[in-house]
Every structure is written in C-alpha cells, then in structure tokens.
Amino acid sequence: MINAKTLKILSNDVRKQVIEISYLAKSSHIGSSLSIVDILIVLYKNILKKNIFILSKGHACLAYYCVLQKFNYINKKLLYSYGKNNTLLLSHVSHKVPGVEFSTGSLGHGLPYAVGRALAEKINKKEKKIYVLVSDGELNEGTTWESLLFASFHRLNNLIIIIDYNKIQSLDFTKNILKLEPLNKKFISFGCSVTIINGHNYHQIYKSLVIKNKNKPHVIIANTIKGKGIKFMENSILWHYKSPDKKELFDAMKELI
Amino acid sequence: MRNFFIDELILATQKNKNIVLLVNDLGFGVIEKFVKKFPNNYFNVGVSEQSMIGYAAGLAAAGKHVFVYSIANFPTFRCAEQIRNDVDYHNFSVTIVSVGAGVGYGNLGYTHHALQDYALMRSFPNTLILSPGDIMELRSCVRYIIKNPQPSYLRLDKTYNYKIHTKLPKVSPGKWIKVLGNNKEKKIIYLTTGAVIDYVKKKFFKKKNCSLYSLPIWGMKSKNKQHNFIKKYKKIIVVEDHFQDGGFQSWINESLNNKNCKTTIISKSINSSVVNKVGSKEYLMNYLK
Numbered sequence: 001m002i003n004a005k006t007l008k009i010l011s012n013d014v015r016k017q018v019i020e021i022s023y024l025a026k027s028s029h030i031g032s033s034l035s036i037v038d039i040l041i042v043l044y045k046n047i048l049k050k051n052i053f054i055l056s057k058g059h060a061c062l063a064y065y066c067v068l069q070k071f072n073y074i075n076k077k078l079l080y081s082y083g084k085n086n087t088l089l090l091s092h093v094s095h096k097v098p099g100v101e102f103s104t105g106s107l108g109h110g111l112p113y114a115v116g117r118a119l120a121e122k123i124n125k126k127e128k129k130i131y132v133l134v135s136d137g138e139l140n141e142g143t144t145w146e147s148l149l150f151a152s153f154h155r156l157n158n159l160i161i162i163i164d165y166n167k168i169q170s171l172d173f174t175k176n177i178l179k180l181e182p183l184n185k186k187f188i189s190f191g192c193s194v195t196i197i198n199g200h201n202y203h204q205i206y207k208s209l210v211i212k213n214k215n216k217p218h219v220i221i222a223n224t225i226k227g228k229g230i231k232f233m234e235n236s237i238l239w240h241y242k243s244p245d246k247k248e249l250f251d252a253m254k255e256l257i
Numbered sequence: 258m259r260n261f262f263i264d265e266l267i268l269a270t271q272k273n274k275n276i277v278l279l280v281n282d283l284g285f286g287v288i289e290k291f292v293k294k295f296p297n298n299y300f301n302v303g304v305s306e307q308s309m310i311g312y313a314a315g316l317a318a319a320g321k322h323v324f325v326y327s328i329a330n331f332p333t334f335r336c337a338e339q340i341r342n343d344v345d346y347h348n349f350s351v352t353i354v355s356v357g358a359g360v361g362y363g364n365l366g367y368t369h370h371a372l373q374d375y376a377l378m379r380s381f382p383n384t385l386i387l388s389p390g391d392i393m394e395l396r397s398c399v400r401y402i403i404k405n406p407q408p409s410y411l412r413l414d415k416t417y418n419y420k421i422h423t424k425l426p427k428v429s430p431g432k433w434i435k436v437l438g439n440n441k442e443k444k445i446i447y448l449t450t451g452a453v454i455d456y457v458k459k460k461f462f463k464k465k466n467c468s469l470y471s472l473p474i475w476g477m478k479s480k481n482k483q484h485n486f487i488k489k490y491k492k493i494i495v496v497e498d499h500f501q502d503g504g505f506q507s508w509i510n511e512s513l514n515n516k517n518c519k520t521t522i523i524s525k526s527i528n529s530s531v532v533n534k535v536g537s538k539e540y541l542m543n544y545l546k
Contacts, residue, residue, distance in 0.1 A: 095347055102318070102347070109343055112308040116315020123277075123297065124319065146305035150312070154300075 002046055004202045010070060011041045015229045016256050017066040017079070023249045025083030027091055031227040031239035033063035035166040035199070036133060039222060040067045042205040043131060051128050052117060054102045056110020057135035057164060061093035064100075073099030108141030110134060111161065115147045118159040118217075131209070133162045137169025140178055145190065148217070152191025157213040161192070164199065166226035168237055187219040199224035230255050258413040258452065259287045259356045261392045265399040266324060270295050273403065277321045279313055281306050284326055287356075306331050310339035310351070317349035322406045329357045329369040333377055333410070340408075345381040350406035353378075354413065358388070358451055359498025359527060360541035361415040367532050371412070376503025378410040382477050385430060388412040388451035388505075390471040393422035394434070398473055401428050414452035416538075421454055431472070431479025433486050438468025444491040446470055450505045456542060457496050461525070475508065483512035492521045498545060501526040 014037050022030045036057075043053055044067050055064050062082065069079040074097060081087035088097050092105030101117075104110045114132035121128050138144065151159050165183070167174050174180050184194045193213055197204040199222030208220045226240070227233030230252045244252060267290060270276040278291055278299045292299045302309045306327065313323040325332050332353045333340070344351045355371060362369035378386055387402060387409060389395035395413070402409050426434045436454055438446070445467040447457055454471060462469055470486075487493060487509065495506035506524040513520075531544035 102314075103342065106338055106342055108307075109311060109339065112311020112339070113315040113318070113343055115308070116312035117318055118315070119300070119312065120316045120319030120321060123316075123321075143305075143308045143311065146303070146308040147311070150302055150305070150308065 002042065002202055002206045007038070007041050007045060007202045010045065011037050012256055014041065014063060014066045014070060016253060017069075018062050019230070019244060019249060019252045019256075021062060021066070021080065021082050023244045023246075024080070026243045027062065027083050028241050028243065029059045029062065029091070030243065031168070031233055031236065032057060032060040032135065032166075034228045034230065034233065035224040035226045036060055036164050037063050037067075037228070038200045038202065039133065039162060039164070039205055040064060042202055042209065044071045046206055047131070047209050052101055052130050054104070054110045054114050054117070054130070054132040055093050056104050056114075056132055057107070057138060058092040058104030058110075060135075061091065064093055065089055065097065068097070068099045107135065107138040108143040111147045112143050114159060114161075115151050115156065118151070118156045119154060121158055122154070122156065129158045129160060131160045131162065133164060135169070136163060136165045136167060136174050136180060139163070139180055148187070148190040148192060151217040155215040156217050157215055159217040160209065160211070160220065161217060162220045162222055164224050165221050166224040168226045168235065168240065170240060172237065183221055187221075192217050192219045194219045194221060196221045197223065200228055258389070258392060258395055258417055259415065261395055261418070262354065262399060262411070262413060263287055263291055265396055267291055267294055269399070269403045270298060273322070274298070275321050276403075277316055277323045278326060279309055279323060280326045281309050281331060283328055283331075288326065306335040307339050310336045311343050313351045314339075314343035314347060314349050317344075317351050318347070322350040322352070322403070324352045324354055326354045326356075328355060329362060329371050330374065331355075333371070333374045337377055340384070341381060345383045345408045348383050349408060352402055352406075352409045352411055354411045356413050356415055358412045358414045360531065360538050360544075361417070363538040363541060364535055366535065370531075372500050372527055372531070373503060374410075374412065375497070375499050375505055375508070379476060379503075379508055381408065384408040384410060385474060385476045386410050386412065387474050389473045390436065390449055390452060390454040391419045391421045393420060393425055394428065394471060394473045397425045397428040401474065412451055417452040417455070419452070419455040428474050430474045430476060431482035432474070433470045433472050436469045436471050437462065445494070446490050446492075447494050447496060448472060448509070449496045450475065451498060453496055453498050456545070461494070461496070475505075480508065480512045483509060484516050484518060487513065487520050487522070488518050490520055492523065494523045494525060496525045496545070498542070499526055500529060
C-alpha cells in the first residue's frame with residue numbers, strides 16, 4: 001500500500017524543483033509538468049521497480065527529470081543543467097538520460113512504441129507491465145486510435161495507458177478544439193477497460209495502476225489540473241508557454257511551503 | 258526479388274527466433290510461406306503504417322530484429338517521422354523492406370512509384386540503405402543485415418529476378434562490387450545501385466569500352482569512403498531508378514565535397530515528367546534518361 005503523507009512531501013519537492021528550474025532555464029511547459037507530478041511520484045515510488053514507463057508527452061520532461069533525480073537515476077548537478085548548452089537534458093524527454101526508456105517530443109509516438117514493447121513481453125512470455133502516459137491533446141493523433149485497435153485485438157492486458165486529462169492543449173481547451181468527450185465511451189468501444197480517477201489523489205492513482213486486467217489493455221483517465229499546485233498557474237493556457245519571472249517564482253514557492 | 262527475400266528470411270528465422278515480420282495488410286503470394294512456418298513471429302498490423310513503425314521500435318527495444326514489409330512509399334514517406342524518431346534516433350534493429358522500387362508497379366501509377374525514397378532514407382544518420390542489383394546481391398544483403406542488425410532500408414523490385422553474379426558477392430557498406438568488364442581497369446565506368454543492372458546492360462553498356470559496378474549497401478556513414486573509388490576513373494555514369502534530386506548520384510557527388518577530384522560524374526535517372534505517365538514498368542523506364 002501507499003503512504004500518502006510521504007507521497008505528498010515528494011510531490012511538493014518536485015513541484016518546487018520544476019518551478020525553480022523552469023525559472024532558471026526560462027523554459028516552457030510548466031503547466032504540463034505540474035499536472036503529472038502526482039502520477040509520476042506514485043509510479044516511481046510504488047510501481048516501476050520491475051515495470052516499464054514511457055512518457056509520451058515528452059514536453060513535460062522537466063517533471064520527469066525531477067522525479068528521476070528524486071529516485072537517484074540522475075544527480076542534482078545534471079538536473080540543474082536542464083536547458084543549458086551541452087547537457088543531456090534537452091527540453092523534450094531523451095533516451096540518453098539514465099532511467100529513460102524512450103525519447104518523445106513529437107506527439108503520438110509513445111503509445112505505438114508501448115504497444116510494441118507490450119507485444120514483445122507477450123511473445124517472450126514475460127511479466128512486465130508497460131505504462132505509458134499520454135496527454136489529452138495527443139489523443140487528436142491518429143496513431144492513438146490505430147494503436148488501441150491493435151492492442152485490444154491482441155489482448156495486451158499488460159499495457160496501461162494513463163491519460164493526463166487536464167483539458168487544456170496547446171492553443172485552447174480540448175473541448176474547443178476537437179471535443180474529446182465522451183472519452184470513456186470511446187476507449188470502451190475500442191476494446192479497452194477504463195478507470196476514471198482524480199489524478200492528484202494518491203490512493204486513486206495507486207489503485208488504478210495496480211489493476212489486474214484479464215484480456216484488455218487498460219486506460220486510466222486521470223482528471224488533472226494543468227499547473228496543479230500553484231493557484232495562479234492552474235487551468236491557464238498561458239502557463240503552457242510562460243516561464244516564471246522572479247516575483248512569480250517567489251509567489252509560487254510560498255504556495256508550496 | 259520479393260520471393261528470394263522471403264526465402265532468405267525463412268532461413269534466418271530458423272536460426273534466430275528473435276526475427277519478427279510485420280506487414281501492413283500487404284504481401285499476398287509472398288509472405289504465406291513465412292507465416293506458415295513461424296506464425297508466432299508474424300503480425301499483420303492492419304493498414305496503419307505510422308503505428309507499425311512504432312510497434313517495430315517497441316519490439317526492437319526488447320531484443321527483436323523487426324522486418325517491416327510493405328510496398329512503394331507506404332513504409333517510408335507515410336511514416337517518415339516514426340522512422341526518424343522511433344527507429345533511427347534510437348538506433349533500433351528495424352529493417353524496412355519496400356517492394357516496388359522505382360516504377361516497378363508500372364500502371365498502378367505515381368502513388369505506387371518509389372522515386373524519392375533514397376532522398377528520404379539517406380537523410381537518417383544511422384540508417385543503412387540496401388539496394389541489391391540482382392538476386393545474389395539481395396541474398397548477400399539480407400545475410401549482412403541479419404548479421405549486423407541496425408536501422409535499415411531494403412529496397413526491392415517487384416518482379417525483377419535477374420541473376421548476374423555467379424556466387425554470393427561480399428557486401429559491406431560503401432563497397433563497390435564489380436559486375437561486368439575485364440580485369441584491366443577502364444577509364445569509363447557505369448555505377449548502379451538497385452535493380453537496374455539488367456537495364457543498364459541492355460540499354461547503355463558497351464563491353465569493350467567500360468566496366469559496370471554496383472554499390473548495394475550505402476548510407477550517410479559510408480559516404481566518406483567514396484572518394485577513393487571515384488578518383489580512379491575519368492568518367493562515371495551513375496544509373497538509378499529514382500529522381501536525380503536527392504538520389505544516389507547526388508549522394509556520390511556530395512561525397513566529393515571539398516576534395517580535389519577530376520572525375521566527371523554523369524547522372525542517368527528517372528525524369529520527373531514520368532509523374533503523369535501511364536504504362537508498364539518497361540514503358541516507364543524510357544523516362545530513365
């Protein structure tokens with residue numbers, strides 16, 4: 001089982017680092033990073049020892065790198081080189097970084113890769129589960145739906161797809177671009193099982209991640225808040241792009257103490 | 258060529274159970290032998306080329322050597338970014354096999370002609386192009402890539418089963434193979450890649466005056482080896498069933514950048530006026546000028 005108090009402390013630390021490094025590197029995608037912190041922390045604390053994780057929304061790599069540092073895959077010096085010249089840590093997730101399975105950045109690539117990886121486990125009669133975290137905007141990509149057809153046809157019950165459903169994509173709210181709803185019905189009709197959770201509730205995240213599926217891929221629709229944890233960044237399209245200035249850095253840090 | 262390819266793949270899979278064949282609902286009359294022998298090493302992914310390359314990358318990450326079999330531009334241009342990011346960038350052992358080189362699909366038309374595929378595939382730093390000139394080169398190429406798994410593109414003609422080499426030639430990246438001509442090096446040579454040897458022999462080749470070489474395996478990494486071959490000759494006529502722009506002759510020319518070389522290089526390639534023309538492969542090959 002999980003210790004929510006420990007997870008809360010870890011998540012808080014990671015959020016602080018995300019904001020600080022985003023300030024130092026003047027980097028974008030802070031809102032996308034903050035929305036997945038709680039999911040990443042549960043994955044790394046409680047799930048991933050023998051399993052595989054793919055971050056398909058590669059632009060949220062800052063949160064991922066901070067979590068990798070927390071769990072000792074990379075050191076602090078490397079983490080704080082984020083966005084600088086001649087570092088491993090480019091601003092989209094890279095397989096050259098210790099602990100990273102697959103490079104992403106262009107959307108719609110992580111899920112097909114995860115499907116191939118899950119299929120290989122089946123062929124090799126191995127037990128690993130493949131977790132892939134995709135964004136809601138990414139669901140616009142055709143490869144999502146091609147991959148679901150294949151994964152459900154081949155009964156890849158070792159594939160767990162987590163949707164970071166923060167309801168904001170690059171230029172607008174998802175409902176104003178292609179309207180994803182009814183999302184759960186779409187996944188069910190493609191042959192997946194679905195759990196809908198609060199993506200910031202550690203118990204719900206954990207319970208959904210350890211689900212044992214008989215013969216279907218599993219989709220977790222994680223309702224999240226873009227910019228979660230910093231009130232003035234939450235649910236804002238602006239914070240898909242902006243990095244904090246000095247005042248915003250201090251204001252944000254105050255909220256996380 | 259495609260049947261010889263499948264036979265080689267069957268031979269290899271008998272020894273190496275990590276070979277996996279993916280098809281995008283294509284391969285009628287060709288792949289059945291493989292499927293019958295190795296049903297667990299084969300997946301028809303449906304008509305979804307982009308995802309197919311992603312699946313291939315995932316399988317390769319788990320130790321598989323994945324052969325992706327398709328036709329024309331479907332496994333290249335349709336999924337160019339998946340090849341770039343998922344396969345080449347990660348240096349995965351995925352071999353993309355495309356049947357229907359050049360105008361091989363004749364009157365099926367421009368959508369089924371591979372005329373720009375070298376331009377795309379040679380732009381990926383880790384990807385090796387394997388474009389055999391006859392069935393013996395094909396067999397050597399398949400054996401080479403099975404022994405040296407890496408991102409790769411195997412380009413095959415549809416019906417061309419020409420055999421000119423009497424034994425399996427030794428192939429390696431960037432190495433020219435002598436096909437015709439006597440042992441005394443001549444000053445004018447033809448250089449080809451891919452299934453055009455027969456065509457060159459009939460159409461252009463004059464035995465007394467020159468030799469013919471084939472370069473079946475090439476790519477970005479073997480470009481810097483070319484100068485040493487090129488500089489031996491006064492004139493090289495490069496023949497390919499591809500547009501000149503971004504093609505094999507362009508690659509040969511680029512290899513001479515900043516090098517002092519007096520060799521004249523001439524291109525014989527497919528003219529872009531072929532785009533709206535209808536006809537058999539033999540008819541459309543008249544646009545190779």
